[in-house]
Every structure is written in structure tokens, then in C-alpha cells.
Amino acid sequence: xxxxxxxxxxxxxxxxxxxxxxxxxxxxxxxxxxxxxxxxxxxxxxxxxxxxxxxxxxxxxxxxxxxxxxxxxxxxxxxxxxxxxxxxxxxxxxxxxxxxxxxxxxxxxxxxxxxxxxxxxxxxxxxxxxxxxxxxxxxxxxxxxxxxxxxxxxxxxxxxxxxxxxxxxxxxxxxxxxxxxxxxxxxxxxxxxxxxxxxxxxxxxxxxxxxxxxxxxxxxxxxxxxxxxxxxxxxxxxxxxxx
Amino acid sequence: xxxxxxxxxxxxxxxxxxxxxxxxxxxxxxxxxxxxxxxxxxxxxxxxxxxxxxxxxxxxxxxxxxxxxxxxxxxxxxxxxxxxxxxxxxxxxxxxxxxxxxxxxxxxxxxxxxxxxxxxxxxxxxxxxxxxxxxxxxxxxxxxxxxxxxxxxxxxxxxxxxxxxxxxxxxxxxxxxxxxxxxxxxxxxxxxxxxxxxxxxxxxxxxxxxxxxxxxxxxxxxxxxxxxxxxxxxxxxxxxxxxxxxxxxxxxxxxxxxxxxxxxxxxxxxxxxxxxxxxxxxxxxxxxxxxxxxxxxxxxxxxxxxxxxxxxxxxxxxxxxxxxxxxxxxxxxxxxxxxxxxxxxxxxxxxxxxxxxxxxxxxxxxxxxxxxxxxxxxxxxxxxxxxxxxxxxxxxxxxxxxxxxxxxxxxxxxxxxxxxxxxxxxxxxxxxxxxxxxxxxxxxxxxxxxxxxxxxxxxxxxxxxxxxxxxxxxxxxxxxxxxxxxxxxxxxxxxxxxxxxxxxxxxxxxxxxxxxxx
Numbered sequence: 239x240x241x242x243x244x245x246x247x248x249x250x251x252x253x254x255x256x257x258x259x260x261x262x263x264x265x266x267x268x269x270x271x272x273x274x275x276x277x278x279x280x281x282x283x284x285x286x287x288x289x290x291x292x293x294x295x296x297x298x299x300x301x302x303x304x305x306x307x308x309x310x311x312x313x314x315x316x317x318x319x320x321x322x323x324x325x326x327x328x329x330x331x332x333x334x335x336x337x338x339x340x341x342x343x344x345x346x347x348x349x350x351x352x353x354x355x356x357x358x359x360x361x362x363x364x365x366x367x368x369x370x371x372x373x374x375x376x377x378x379x380x381x382x383x384x385x386x387x388x389x390x391x392x393x394x395x396x397x398x399x400x401x402x403x404x405x406x407x408x409x410x411x412x413x414x415x416x417x418x419x420x421x422x423x424x425x426x427x428x429x430x431x432x433x434x435x436x437x438x439x440x441x442x443x444x445x446x447x448x449x450x451x452x453x454x455x456x457x458x459x460x461x462x463x464x465x466x467x468x469x470x471x472x473x474x475x476x477x478x479x480x481x
Numbered sequence: 482x483x484x485x486x487x488x489x490x491x492x493x494x495x496x497x498x499x500x501x502x503x504x505x506x507x508x509x510x511x512x513x514x515x516x517x518x519x520x521x522x523x524x525x526x527x528x529x530x531x532x533x534x535x536x537x538x539x540x541x542x543x544x545x546x547x548x549x550x551x552x553x554x555x556x557x558x559x560x561x562x563x564x565x566x567x568x569x570x571x572x573x574x575x576x577x578x579x580x581x582x583x584x585x586x587x588x589x590x591x592x593x594x595x596x597x598x599x600x601x602x603x604x605x606x607x608x609x610x611x612x613x614x615x616x617x618x619x620x621x622x623x624x625x626x627x628x629x630x631x632x633x634x635x636x637x638x639x640x641x642x643x644x645x646x647x648x649x650x651x652x653x654x655x656x657x658x659x660x661x662x663x664x665x666x667x668x669x670x671x672x673x674x675x676x677x678x679x680x681x682x683x684x685x686x687x688x689x690x691x692x693x694x695x696x697x698x699x700x701x702x703x704x705x706x707x708x709x710x711x712x713x714x715x716x717x718x719x720x721x722x723x724x725x726x727x728x729x730x731x732x733x734x735x736x737x738x739x740x741x742x743x744x745x746x747x748x749x750x751x752x753x754x755x756x757x758x759x760x761x762x763x764x765x766x767x768x769x770x771x772x773x774x775x776x777x778x779x780x781x782x783x784x785x786x787x788x789x790x791x792x793x794x795x796x797x798x799x800x801x802x803x804x805x806x807x808x809x810x811x812x813x814x815x816x817x818x819x820x821x822x823x824x825x826x827x828x829x830x831x832x833x834x835x836x837x838x839x840x841x842x843x844x845x846x847x848x849x850x851x852x853x854x855x856x857x858x859x860x861x862x863x864x865x866x867x868x869x870x871x872x873x874x875x876x877x878x879x880x881x882x883x884x885x886x887x888x889x890x891x892x893x894x895x896x897x898x899x900x901x902x903x904x905x906x907x908x909x910x911x912x913x914x915x916x917x918x919x920x921x922x923x924x925x926x927x928x929x930x931x932x933x934x935x936x937x938x939x940x941x942x943x944x945x946x947x948x949x950x951x952x953x954x955x956x957x958x959x960x961x962x963x964x965x966x967x968x969x970x971x972x973x974x975x976x977x978x979x980x981x982x983x984x985x986x987x988x989x990x991x992x993x994x995x996x997x998x999x
Contacts, residue, residue, distance in 0.1 A: 272943060283977055286984050289586070294983040296582035296601075303605050304498045309538045311502040311531070340534055345610055348731050349540060350547040350566045350651045352518055353533050369602070369617040 308340045483511070483572045484931035490938040491575040497945070498578060499538050502527060506535040510545065510570035515680070517565050536568055542607035543574050543733055546648065548684045550656040566651050569684050573998070577736045579937075579990050584739040588643060595634045600643065603734045608647050611635065612728040628728075635732065636698055642773065645695050645735040648688030656680065699727065741778050744999045745769075747991075748832060751839050752816065760812040762801045766794040767830060778998060785827040836999050843992055844929055848898060855881045856889040860898065860920070869902065869917040890918055897928045930996040937989050944982045951975045
């Protein structure tokens with residue numbers, strides 16, 4: 239349905255453009271991320287019900303947890319490459335946040351077999367999982383603060399307690415991490431170091447090794463259709479090598 | 482069918498919660514349908530480990546389901562031997578992530594604070610075993626919380642069906658669509674399917690354990706549900722083994738039950754505004770009594786109940802205690818239980834009829850805001866009649882000038898709110914075309930839903946943008962923010978923005994559910 243309405247207007251425009259040999263150019267309009275021209279109704283923030291605020295508080299708690307949880311996968315490899323700037327003493331505190339690893343929390347018995355392969359070994363030396371890592375990222379939590387101003391003392395007490403824990407846990411976490419680094423890096427590199435060539439899939443590795451020989455002997459009709467196609471794509475490369 | 486913006490919104494939610502890698506894997510699953518691990522590695526250009534971890538996260542959080550396609554007749558032997566696990570992304574479960582606070586709210590209203598805590602854990606981590614729950618509760622406390630306490634809380638949640646066992650990790654599912662509807666699902670094929678069964682439904686159905694196992698706490702599969710409360714007293718051959726097994730079972734939140742709950746709430750509230758409190762009480766009593774028997778969330782009609790049962794159910798409620806039998810019967814008639822629908826004195830309420838006006842109202846309010854009062858009147862007329870009208874007729878019955886009317890109608894049609902057909906007619910020697918207009922509800926609803934996903938996406942993006950913009954505020958010590966000054970002003974603005982946008986998103990989500998889940 240959406241195609242119909244827009245299609246009409248659009249098609250007319252295109253046809254004209256082609257016929258005219260593109261002698262009109264679209265005028266450049268600066269890209270406005272969020273146009274402010276929209277008129278919005280006035281709202282009174284006091285109208286927002288307390289229940290809604292409670293829901294929002296839960297929401298931000300959940301969000302903070304996920305951001306600090308092992309489920310939030312980051313591209314570690316690219317980060318390492320990009321870290322061009324020199325580490326300053328003042329940065330020391332910024333990067334003290336460490337994530338638990340997935341194998342610490344997942345129970346691998348109820349997952350598809352192929353996903354669990356190799357992970358079971360790591361799971362055996364399961365470390366203590368931190369169930370509340372978001373307490374370190376507390377700064378992000380706006381609603382908590384709002385709450386604090388309202389409730390005052392008891393909340394503060396709780397926070398102090400939490401902070402105490404955090405300190406301990408941080409030390410633990412760092413220790414753990416030092417151990418972890420070696421095996422993590424190793425695992426990453428297994429797959430990472432190959433040059434991500436589309437044709438050099440890890441699985442098909444030996445297939446390709448065999449192909450040039452076959453091709454040189456004029457036998458390009460491979461039994462398997464996929465390898466046959468690869469024969470043609472690999473062929474130019476081999477020829478270059480040969481000459 | 483998931484619409485374009487629905488997918489975008491789903492991917493955005495995943496990005497927000499689990500980062501870009503998981504989101505890309507999820508996006509590929511959306512665009513290509515079920516894929517194997519190797520295919521995903523090829524499409525995403527990630528390392529195998531990254532894809533594997535992404536899938537682990539998606540499965541852990543119930544956003545994806547693995548399945549093995551059953552061997553087909555035309556497969557050769559090599560194909561038969563190879564087990565190929567495919568991964569299917571579950572759109573609904575991804576969008577449900579937006580509603581987690583609402584789920585928590587339901588539990589905090591119906592059950593106690595302990596249950597909320599347990600559910601928070603399940604929503605945060607997707608799936609947990611009893612042992613993990615105990616671990617989680619004990620962390621940061623001096624004494625470990627006894628397993629028995631956590632077990633009791635879990636029991637409460639299970640009885641209310643808010644928690645369930647996790648589905649089978651990789652069920653075998655037939656992916657060919659021709660024969661299955663007639664052969665495989667013998668019992669169900671007798672009924673006429675309204676919509677063709679999708680692969681998603683089939684995979685989910687195959688993975689879900691039977692009702693008895695699904696909500697039973699004990700490891701022993703054969704045991705009945707009732708025993709979960711007193712299984713400790715029952716002598717068993719190897720109690721320890723059983724307990725160990727029990728601690729290994731993975732649990733997750735039962736989204737279906739939560740959505741059913743929200744649906745019932747909307748139904749009752751709508752009836753309250755359309756009719757009166759008494760009718761709403763009757764409906765809520767009926768829904769309360771039949772909730773556990775409902776097969777799926779989107780029930781067109783409530784489960785038939787006899788008048789006697791309805792009366793007893795109504796009497797149980799606080800507000801219904803004073804209602805007379807005649808009053809209850811009158812309410813049932815108001816709810817659309819016409820005498821012809823009453824079979825053997827059992828009443829079944831047409832729930833679709835309650836949902837439809839609510840949807841209409843939603844769309845009408847959009848038309849009113851966007852196109853003004855005249856367009857709103859014309860749209861209402863067409864929506865009410867559900868048949869074709871020509872321009873003149875519409876102009877006459879809504880008292881809008883003819884020229885203006887055709888302009889507005891054209892505008893509405895261009896924006897997909899109306900359906901138009903041209904009819905050729907001969908008046909004397911001249912050929913004229915008459916434009917006939919109509920509201921095509923199923924199409925319109927799908928379109929409105931897509932627009933709402935779009936709006937939700939924009940709203941959510943804007944929220945992220947606002948937060949990023951004022952990121953330096955996070956680094957400012959909290960004491961400074963309390964002092965009056967430009968910083969405090971900025972901080973207050975950010976708070977208000979988040980509050981306003983967050984509450985709008987919650988409201989928009991209500992509308993999303995109305996069109997998609999109810």
C-alpha cells in the first residue's frame with residue numbers, strides 16, 4: 239500500500255529527469271538531524287504520573303545493566319587498533335570498567351550444540367559472576383538521583399554499602415582479567431588473523447589448495463559445483479603467479 | 482509479516498541493549514530469514530566467535546530460536562546425515578523488551594516485592610537456573626539466601642504462569658509447507674486456519690514444552706503440577722539427584738502471559754469507557770476465570786462459560802458482589818452476547834468487537850490531528866460504513882464543500898489512509914470516471930502500525946541523541962549539579978527531556994500493542 243501512493247509522485251519525477259538529460263540538479267539542503275519546525279503540544283511535566291516514573295526508572299535500570307553486562311558485545315579488536323592516543327595519567331580511571339565474560343553466566347546445557355563447542359572448557363573454571371555490574375556505571379543513572387533527592391538518607395546508606403562492595407569487586411575483577419587476557423587474545427586471533435578474503439574461507443581451505451593443480455592439467459570440471467565456481471575465480475590469481 | 486520500520490525498530494532495540502555486533506547478526510536474520518551459523522559468518526563478515534557469541538546472547542535473551550529442519554523426501558543421503566541448525570529471529574520477543582517495565586509493574590501489583598526481584602533477574606539475564614537465582618540473591622549479603630526461600634518465590638511466579646521453562650534448544654521442524662497442515666498437525670488441521678501458519682509459529686510451537694512440564698518446578702517430568710508445593714515431603718528414590726537436576730533447569734519470563742494480562746486490562750478499560758463499570762466487572766470476571774485456558778493471546782472470542790459460572794465469578798469480585806442476575810445478564814447482552822450466540826446456555830464474548838473500536842479511535846485521532854476536522858468527519862463516515870462511497874455522497878453527508886472534499890480525500894488517499902477505486906460510467910455519450918472511496922481496515926492497520934514503529938524508532942533515537950549530547954554532564958561531580966547555575970539548568974533539561982520522551986514512548990508502546998499483539 240505504501241508503494242502505491244509514493245510510486246505515483248516519484249515516477250513522474252524520474253521520467254522527466256531522464257528526458258531532460260539531467261539539466262536540473264537537486265539543490266543542496268543541509269541535513270537536519272531533528273527538524274525543529276514541528277509544533278508539539280504543550281505538556282506539563284507534573285502531569286506525568288508517578289507510575290510512569292516508576293516504569294521509567296525500571297527501564298533505565300535494565301538499560302544500565304545491559305550496557306555493563308557480558309551480553310553487550312563490543313568489537314574488541316577494532317578498539318585495540320584505534321587506540322592511537324597516548325595513555326595519560328588522567329585516563330587511568332576511565333578504563334577501569336571490566337566486563338564479565340559470557341561463559342561466566344550462560345548455562346551451556348540448553349543451547350544448540352554448535353554454539354557450545356569449545357565453550358564448555360572455559361565454563362568449567364567459572365568465576366564468580368557479578369550480578370550488579372551497573373553499580374559501577376551509576377553515573378548514568380538519572381532517575382536514581384532524582385529518587386535520592388526525594389528519599390534522602392536511606393538511599394544514601396545503601397549506596398555507601400554498594401560502593402564498598404564495588405571497590406572489592408573491582409580489585410577482584412582486575413585480577414581476574416589479568417589471567418583472562420592471555421586466553422582471550424589467543425582465541426580471538428585464531429579467527430582474526432586470516433585476511434578475511436572472501437574466497438579463502440577457513441572451511442574451504444584445502445579445496446582451494448587443490449584447485450590450481452587441477453586447473454593446470456586442464457581438468458576444471460570439479461565434481462562439486464561450488465568448488466567449480468571457485469576454480470574460475472581463483473584462476474586469474476594463479477595465472478599471475480605463474481607468469 | 483513484519484513491516485520495514487518494525488524491523489528497523491527491533492534492530493535498534495537490540496543495538497541499544499546488546500551492541501552493534503549482535504544487532505548486525507539480528508538484522509541479517511531479519512533480512513534473510515532463518516540462517517545457519519556458517520551463512521551468518523559469511524553475511525556479516527564477523528569472525529565465527531563473534532557470530533557465535535551474538536547467537537548465544539540472542540538465544541539467552543529469547544530473541545532467537547534455533548531449529549533443525551527435518552529431512553525432506555527429496556534429500557539425498559548426504560543431506561540427511563548432515564544436521565544443519567538454523568537460527569530464527571523472534572520479532573515479537575525483541576519488541577517485548579520495550580515492555581519489561583510494564584511486566585514488572587504487573588508482578589508488583591499482583592504478587593510481592595520478592596517476586597519482582599526474581600523477575601528483574603530473569604529479565605536482565607534472559608534465562609536463569611534456580612542455583613543462579615540463589616547466587617544472585619545472595620551476592621552482596623553476608624549470609625547466603627536459603628534455596629528454599631527463592632524456590633518459594635519461583636513457585637509463586639510459576640503458579641501465576643509469569644515464569645516458564647525454556648523451550649527446547651533445537652527442535653526438529655519440517656520446513657516444507659505443503660503437506661504439514663493436513664498431515665502432521667492432525668488435531669489442529671480439523672479447524673480452519675484463518676491465517677497461514679508461519680515458520681516462526683511452527684518453530685515456536687515445536688520448541689515449547691507441554692503445559693504440564695512448562696510450569697512445573699520439579700525435575701521429574703512425569704510429576705503433576707500440584708506436587709511442586711509439597712515435593713519435599715514425598716519420599717523419592719534419589720532426592721539429592723532430583724534436587725541437583727532441579728537446579729539445572731533454566732527458567733525464563735513468560736512473555737505470553739504478560740501480554741495476555743495487558744490485553745485483558747485494555748479490554749476491560751475499553752468496555753468501561755464504552756459501557757459502564759458493571760459491564761467491565763463482568764468482563765474482568767469472565768477473563769479472570771478463563772485466562773489459563775486460553776490457547777493464545779489473540780483470542781477472538783472468550784472461552785465459553787455457563788451463566789452459573791459467570792455469576793459465581795462475578796460474585797467473587799469486590800465490585801460485583803452486589804450485582805443481580807438480571808444485571809449480569811444485561812451486561813452480557815451489552816457485551817455483544819446476542820441470544821443466537823448463546824449455545825447451551827454458555828456465553829462467549831466477542832473480544833474482537835471491543836478491540837476494533839479502540840483501533841478505530843486511534844487512527845481517527847491521527848487523522849484529526851493531521852488533516853483537520855473536515856477530513857476527520859469524512860474518515861469517520863467511511864470507517865463506520867466499511868463500504869465504497871463516491872465523492873459527492875461523502876461531501877453531502879459530511880457537509881463539506883465538494884471541491885474541498887475531493888482535495889482532502891485525495892490527500893488521505895495519497896498518505897495511504899483511504900482506498901480508492903475508479904469506476905467508469907457512461908452518462909449519455911460522455912464517459913466519466915467516478916472515484917469510489919473506502920477504508921480498507923486490515924491494510925490501513927498494517928500501515929498505521931508501521932508508522933508507529935517508525936515514530937517509536939525516531940523517539941528512541943532522539944532520546945539516545947539527547948543523552949549523548951550532554952554526555953559531559955555525567956562526568957561532573959554530583960554536588961556541582963545541585964548548585965544553581967548553568968550546569969544545573971542543563972541537567973534539569975536533560976532530566977525533563979528523558980522523562981517526557983520516555984513517557985511518550987511508553988504510551989506509544991501501548992498503541993503498538995493494540996495494533997500488533999491484541
